[in-house]
Amino acid sequence: NAGVTQTPKFQVLKTGQSMTLQCAQDMNHEYMSWYRQDPGMGLRLIHYSVGAGITDQGEVPNGYNVSRSTTEDFPLRLLSAAPSQTSVYFCASTRTGGTEAFFGQGTRLTVV
């Protein structure tokens, strides 16, 4: 049981490049979320999903796309990376009726 797995752990991008941050969970959880963590800002919600085929925006969605084609996977896409997207990204999952979010280990992204 791996829990929530994020790949890659580290990534450096050039401004304007695109990439996808992967998030997979093997707990059959319905809820999945993406957060970004910046110094002094805590964690802020980017996008979330309440089940396959259903996604919604969080507090800071601009510059990011998501889709949820399966229960297990919830990738986060950066279409044209900007230095302001330099951050640590965390994926989380929760089962319906659950009270605890399970977090991945994070992806540290630097945009130069």
Next chain:
Amino acid sequence: AQSVTQLGSHVSVSEGALVLLRCNYSSSVPPYLFWYVQYPNQGLQLLLKYTSAATLVKGINGFEAEFKKSETSFHLTKPSAHMSDAAEYFCAVTPSGGYSTLTFGKGTMLLVSP
């Protein structure tokens, strides 16, 4: 709508001293409340959670927190700090009655000196 305020971006204590990290929340519905800890270059680890059962919640590593509805607070305490407690701590809230996404505070860095 929900929000979380953590008072003090940095808290310094001596080893063996009381740890008190403050969290106040705002929520339009009864909340679930959480404390997470993050060690350097690590992910988030759940310390404890309040889910409308006992108002005094005990967590891992000797930490506990008390939910006070009248004060809209959920402060985290530990009677005696260890060097290994040095980390960043986050308070978070979500509406009760069905999981939703978390709203986090900005975090408090706990520094422990010998």
